[in-house]
Amino acid sequence: MRAIYLIARREYLSYVATWGFWLSLLSVPLFMLVGGGLPALIEGSQPTRHYAMIDETGDGYAEALRDAFAQRSRDEALEALRAAAEPLGREDQLPAAEAALNAEPGLEGLPEAVEALGLPASSVSIDGSSRFIEVDPPARDAEALRPYLLGEQTIMTEEGEQPLFAAIIIRNDADSPVGVTVDYWSASLTDTALRNRVQDRLSDILRERRLADAGVPRDLLNEINAIDVDARELNPERTGEAAAVSTAERIPFVVGVAMAFILWTIIFSVVNMLLTAMIEERGNKVLEVLLASARFHEILIGKLMGVAAVSATLLIFWGGLGMLGLVGVQTLLEVSELPVADIIGAVLDPGLLLPAFGYFIIGYLMYGAVFLAIGSLCDTLQEAQTLMSPIMLVMFIPLFVVMAAIESPDSAVVQIVSWIPIWTPFVMIARIPSDPPMWEMLATTGLMVGFAIVVIALAGAVFRQGALGRANADSVRKLLKLGKKKPA
Amino acid sequence: MAETILALEGATKRFGGVPAVRAMDLTVERGTITGFLGPNGAGKTTSLRMALGIITPDEGRARLFGKAPNARTLDRVGFLPEERGIYKKMVAEDAVTFFGRLKGMSAGKARQRAGEMLERVGLGDARKKKIKEMSKGMAQKVQIAAALVHDPEFIILDEPFSGLDPVNQKVLERMIRAENEAGKTILFSTHVMEHAERLCDRIVLIAKGRKVFDGTVNEALGTVPRRVLIETGEGPGAGPVLAAHGAVTDDGMTGEGTHRYTLDLAPGSDAQDALKALVDAGVRLARFEPVRAHLHEAFVHLVESAEREPA
Numbered sequence: 001m002r003a004i005y006l007i008a009r010r011e012y013l014s015y016v017a018t019w020g021f022w023l024s025l026l027s028v029p030l031f032m033l034v035g036g037g038l039p040a041l042i043e044g045s046q047p048t049r050h051y052a053m054i055d056e057t058g059d060g061y062a063e064a065l066r067d068a069f070a071q072r073s074r075d076e077a078l079e080a081l082r083a084a085a086e087p088l089g090r091e092d093q094l095p096a097a098e099a100a101l102n103a104e105p106g107l108e109g110l111p112e113a114v115e116a117l118g119l120p121a122s123s124v125s126i127d128g129s130s131r132f133i134e135v136d137p138p139a140r141d142a143e144a145l146r147p148y149l150l151g152e153q154t155i156m157t158e159e160g161e162q163p164l165f166a167a168i169i170i171r172n173d174a175d176s177p178v179g180v181t182v183d184y185w186s187a188s189l190t191d192t193a194l195r196n197r198v199q200d201r202l203s204d205i206l207r208e209r210r211l212a213d214a215g216v217p218r219d220l221l222n223e224i225n226a227i228d229v230d231a232r233e234l235n236p237e238r239t240g241e242a243a244a245v246s247t248a249e250r251i252p253f254v255v256g257v258a259m260a261f262i263l264w265t266i267i268f269s270v271v272n273m274l275l276t277a278m279i280e281e282r283g284n285k286v287l288e289v290l291l292a293s294a295r296f297h298e299i300l301i302g303k304l305m306g307v308a309a310v311s312a313t314l315l316i317f318w319g320g321l322g323m324l325g326l327v328g329v330q331t332l333l334e335v336s337e338l339p340v341a342d343i344i345g346a347v348l349d350p351g352l353l354l355p356a357f358g359y360f361i362i363g364y365l366m367y368g369a370v371f372l373a374i375g376s377l378c379d380t381l382q383e384a385q386t387l388m389s390p391i392m393l394v395m396f397i398p399l400f401v402v403m404a405a406i407e408s409p410d411s412a413v414v415q416i417v418s419w420i421p422i423w424t425p426f427v428m429i430a431r432i433p434s435d436p437p438m439w440e441m442l443a444t445t446g447l448m449v450g451f452a453i454v455v456i457a458l459a460g461a462v463f464r465q466g467a468l469g470r471a472n473a474d475s476v477r478k479l480l481k482l483g484k485k486k487p488a
Numbered sequence: 489m490a491e492t493i494l495a496l497e498g499a500t501k502r503f504g505g506v507p508a509v510r511a512m513d514l515t516v517e518r519g520t521i522t523g524f525l526g527p528n529g530a531g532k533t534t535s536l537r538m539a540l541g542i543i544t545p546d547e548g549r550a551r552l553f554g555k556a557p558n559a560r561t562l563d564r565v566g567f568l569p570e571e572r573g574i575y576k577k578m579v580a581e582d583a584v585t586f587f588g589r590l591k592g593m594s595a596g597k598a599r600q601r602a603g604e605m606l607e608r609v610g611l612g613d614a615r616k617k618k619i620k621e622m623s624k625g626m627a628q629k630v631q632i633a634a635a636l637v638h639d640p641e642f643i644i645l646d647e648p649f650s651g652l653d654p655v656n657q658k659v660l661e662r663m664i665r666a667e668n669e670a671g672k673t674i675l676f677s678t679h680v681m682e683h684a685e686r687l688c689d690r691i692v693l694i695a696k697g698r699k700v701f702d703g704t705v706n707e708a709l710g711t712v713p714r715r716v717l718i719e720t721g722e723g724p725g726a727g728p729v730l731a732a733h734g735a736v737t738d739d740g741m742t743g744e745g746t747h748r749y750t751l752d753l754a755p756g757s758d759a760q761d762a763l764k765a766l767v768d769a770g771v772r773l774a775r776f777e778p779v780r781a782h783l784h785e786a787f788v789h790l791v792e793s794a795e796r797e798p799a
Contacts, residue, residue: 002590002592003559003590006586006589006590007590010575010586014575014577014578284573284574284575284576285569285571285572285573286573286574286575287573288569288570288571288573289567289569289573289574289587289631289634290590291540291542292540292542292562292565292567292569293562293563293587293590293591294590295541295559468537468542468543
């Protein structure tokens with residue numbers, strides 16, 4: 001035990017003392033922060049686009065489109081106000097907020113509406129709507145508009161001289177079944193948001209006009225447009241009001257799958273650490289010295305424990321930071337829709353956390369021992385990569401299965417894969433929230449533990465040969481060649 | 489009777505069916521310095537690994553302090569393997585402390601002893617230096633310090649002099665002698681016969697996995713014929729006279745006008761008898777020089793004899 005502890009301690013300290021450890025410790029939260037903030041940053045940094053609209057039909061489509069855009073923006077604002085009010089129980093203040101919004105044209109009344117909910121004016125914003133601004137057309141036909149669209153000439157806006165982003169020309173078209181076509185002129189081939197918006201709204205307008213022409217009253221039309229079926233999800237295990245399935249109930253499934261991914265990521269990154277350290281140690285010839293003080297199994301277990309402690313440190317740090325982040329988001333931005341308490345509750349649920357811990361230990365020992373054995377056979381990382389390739393392929397399969405388990409955790413494929421010991425840790429953890437039968441959990445776990453013992457014993461034997469320099473990567477190649485038939 | 493510290497009793501080890509060590513009997517008595525000699529691939533490292541319990545003999549057994557090698561007995565052994573290895577990214581003092589702790593020392597005691605040992609091998613000023621920043625010789629001295637940090641009763645050194653310059657070889661030789669004078673038992677393997685000749689009370693020579701000699705240095709020297717170099721002036725030839733005392737090689741005339749012979753004395757013959765016979769025969773002697781045999785000759789002679797034997 002002393003040797004195991006000392007070897008584990010030395011391994012742990014040697015990792016913690018490296019820049020790489022601190023980089024990986026900080027890189028994940030940094031990545032999450034950047035990953036989380038990047039879409040908002042990209043959205044926020046989008047330049048304002050100026051467009052012109054020319055209606056050649058004389059049927060008022062341009063005006064109808066302007067009204068539709070304004071209404072859409074107001075609907076989005078109302079939705080955002082509702083989303084902000086509901087978690088805080090301030091639904092009764094919504095009519096006042098709506099009135100404040102409608103009191104001003106466009107979205108000018110939004111800050112007052114937000115304040116009517118008792119929130120800071122800046123805490124609710126509508127993304128995307130305001131980055132397209134209509135300007136008066138600098139010319140009346142496509143040919144004359146071309147220099148403005150190509151940036152050769154500019155238009156005067158509130159932001160100064162700007163190029164014209166797009167020109168929308170609505171014209172009659174006898175060939176079109178609806179009689180109208182939109183020519184959307186723009187030098188940008190990728191930003192299609194405005195084109196899509198025009199297309200959608202104009203289709204709505206044409207549809208409504210045709211229905212009105214067919215004699216459908218305006219009230220009925222509004223009623224039809226407002227149809228939105230509410231499908232209540234109910235759990236047959238419960239009765240009455242309690243049968244309704246809440247968002248919080250789905251969280252354990254998401255947490256289960258997330259844990260399976262985290263488990264995979266940690267095992268994958270940590271066993272690579274083991275492999276490179278082992279190759280370095282083989283190069284340093286330290287094993288022979290260690291063997292005079294410790295036995296093979298003590299060195300093997302010590303190394304595995306040391307690196308497990310490294311991953312536990314990463315996990316505790318990241319997990320703690322994640323929890324703090326969740327609580328922080330809720331506390332600082334009062335209006336967050338995140339069900340933080342439910343997420344934390346699901347993560348800390350012993351029914352999920354304890355099996356997750358067990359699966360991590362077994363999975364880590366199983367893969368760790370194999371990677372250590374490979375490391376003990378190889379002098380260089382290149383040599384190791386040849387032996388690792390098949391194992392890496394095997395390791396990637398559960399990722400796809402876990403993804404499938406998000407939709408249907410009890411599908412036949414997911415169930416079958418649970419029985420394959422090398423994949424059990426990842427797949428079973430994703431299945432736990434769907435309450436698989438106890439016998440299946442025990443049997444798959446038992447099979448996995450038995451298999452892990454065999455793998456660790458075999459890896460130990462390979463490690464013993466590799467550590468004493470009695471086997472190397474060529475030995476494995478020779479062994480594999482033995483299995484191939486010689487040509488006649 | 490001296491206590492037996494290490495005993496290999498009929499130990500045989502095969503790798504892939506090929507014997508690396510065959511029926512090896514080896515004992516090391518307390519307080520002695522034993523040289524473990526043999527050509528490359530003779531089975532020295534395999535024998536030492538069996539002695540330490542790193543590998544198990546296929547036949548026979550290894551006893552360390554009278555017991556099968558285990559954690560407790562290994563704590564009493566200091567081992568410097570042939571394959572030098574140490575954690576290069578560690579500071580010298582930390583590395584030596586780590587190996588001291590592995591041998592059961594407390595953290596404080598191990599650190600104190602690490603400082604003392606590094607001082608002793610001449611690395612007192614480099615104790616806080618990372619091993620990767622040291623020269624090969626310095627790193628080797630750190631490893632010697634690591635092998636001895638726990639003040640072991642029994643020290644096994646596998647090729648301890650290789651990689652050291654002549655000055656540091658002397659330092660190590662003095663250390664080995666000092667440890668032995670302090671009552672430690674030492675077993676070391678080497679290719680450098682001068683060290684074995686100077687240091688060892690006893691030598692064990694192995695070849696092709698078999699022990700071919702086990703005895704004192706003088707007994708080893710006794711296995712090679714004693715040699716006499718003779719040069720004669722004008723007059724009767726010495727050849728026929730010398731033939732009665734051993735094998736004579738006629739080396740011909742020297743540049744100085746003398747005739748040179750080499751006499752390998754026959755067992756039981758004495759150089760004095762040969763000298764008397766030459767004088768009695770009226771041979772004019774210009775040179776009569778009995779040559780002292782060295783362990784090197786004994787080594788080559790014994791190994792070549794063993795290799796001539798069928799496997």
